[in-house]
Amino acid sequence: MDPLDRALSDPTLGRPELSIVIPVFNEEDVLPLLALRLRPVADGLGRSYEVIAVDDGSNDQSPVVLQRLRREWPQLRVVRLRANAGHQAAISAGLACARGDYVVTLDADLQDPPEVLPEMLAAMRGGVDVVYGVRSDRSSDSAFKRLSARAFYRLIRILSGTHAQVDAGDYRLMSRATVDAINALPEHHRVLRFVVPALGFPSASVAYHRDERAAGRSKYPLSKMIRLSLDSVTGFSTAPLRAATWLGLLGGVGALALLGYALVAMAVGHTLPGWTSTVVAVAGVGAVQLLCLGILGEYVGRMYAHLQARPTYFVAYDSLASTSTGQRSATPADEPLRAESRRASL
Ligand code: UDP
Ligand code: MG
Numbered sequence: 001m002d003p004l005d006r007a008l009s010d011p012t013l014g015r016p017e018l019s020i021v022i023p024v025f026n027e028e029d030v031l032p033l034l035a036l037r038l039r040p041v042a043d044g045l046g047r048s049y050e051v052i053a054v055d056d057g058s059n060d061q062s063p064v065v066l067q068r069l070r071r072e073w074p075q076l077r078v079v080r081l082r083a084n085a086g087h088q089a090a091i092s093a094g095l096a097c098a099r100g101d102y103v104v105t106l107d108a109d110l111q112d113p114p115e116v117l118p119e120m121l122a123a124m125r126g127g128v129d130v131v132y133g134v135r136s137d138r139s140s141d142s143a144f145k146r147l148s149a150r151a152f153y154r155l156i157r158i159l160s161g162t163h164a165q166v167d168a169g170d171y172r173l174m175s176r177a178t179v180d181a182i183n184a185l186p187e188h189h190r191v192l193r194f195v196v197p198a199l200g201f202p203s204a205s206v207a208y209h210r211d212e213r214a215a216g217r218s219k220y221p222l223s224k225m226i227r228l229s230l231d232s233v234t235g236f237s238t239a240p241l242r243a244a245t246w247l248g249l250l251g252g253v254g255a256l257a258l259l260g261y262a263l264v265a266m267a268v269g270h271t272l273p274g275w276t277s278t279v280v281a282v283a284g285v286g287a288v289q290l291l292c293l294g295i296l297g298e299y300v301g302r303m304y305a306h307l308q309a310r311p312t313y314f315v316a317y318d319s320l321a322s323t324s325t326g327q328r329s330a331t332p333a334d335e336p337l338r339a340e341s342r343r344a345s346l
Pocket of ligand 2: 107109111213218
């Protein structure tokens with residue numbers, strides 16, 4: 001057993017005061033930079049801590065880089081998910097296995113600067129349960145990202161009436177009570193930046209400058225952004241269902257007006273020229289019906305997923321579990337490592 005394993009399996013070690021949860025998906029370029037910036041900050045906090053890197057099914061060298069970092073950094077714990085489950089699910093996985101009295105979540109790409117952490121912990125001393133990191137400016141984001149993000153937050157606010165902080169992403173420090181409350185939620189497609197404010201726990205916020213991604217490319221293509229928006233809206237509001245009812249009513253009124261027009265046209269003998277309006281009406285009503293069906297489908301789909309109660313992620317490997325039981329499970333995450341060590345011994 002190497003010294004690190006012995007240290008980690010020591011039962012007197014107890015729970016760390018702070019857990020730092022970081023979702024990681026194909027971040028091989030960023031991880032060494034992250035360790036360089038995060039470690040001095042974490043070591044300087046004067047508290048015991050653990051860093052949980054949740055490897056969200058990366059298919060690049062991230063697992064290898066993480067294992068390499070772990071050899072030098074005993075507080076680093078690697079939790080690997082079996083498949084890519086998405087940013088929010090990866091954070092949920094991290095929250096589920098975090099042991100700290102306080103838990104902070106931040107992105108791996110250094111857009112959430114670790115240097116703000118002491119300020120967040122200081123804000124926590126005011127007796128609050130949540131400290132949100134709020135982006136003071138988004139000048140580092142692309143114009144499209146800024147525009148879509150603004151529309152996104154505004155839409156959620158209007159639809160759900162939640163008091164989510166505008167421009168608060170997933171850089172957030174939470175108390176154990178908050179994390180326990182989140183872990184106990186039965187929701188599957190939870191979007192934490194709206195779920196946490198909805199708990200209504202006392203909160204504070206700390207402003208920070210959102211830097212550019214330190215390396216690599218964004219893992220949030222448009223399709224993932226749309227999915228996040230749909231999860232946010234359907235998770236918090238039935239307003240779209242009501243909108244469907246109103247659209248249906250509006251369509252009904254239009255149809256009545258058209259009926260009146262058709263009757264008059266028939267009485268006057270102008271029945272043939274009505275072709276255009278008929279086509280328009282059929283196409284219009286059809287479109288509204290399809291839209292309403294789609295909205296219904298979004299909710300039914302989520303109810304279905306909820307009934308199935310399938311987990312949104314599967315944990316394949318947890319470095320803490322495998323070291324504390326003294327056995328290292330053969331995992332896909334270890335495979336590249338073994339391949340690497342084989343190469344090194346050649
Ligand atoms: N991420 C993840 N799973 C995914 C997509 C992203 O764990 O399917 C992680 C990613 O590694 C990063 C964080 O979520 O740490 C935020 O992703 P990204 O920086 O690509 O998003 P953006 O800042 O562009 O919105
Ligand atoms: Mg980012």
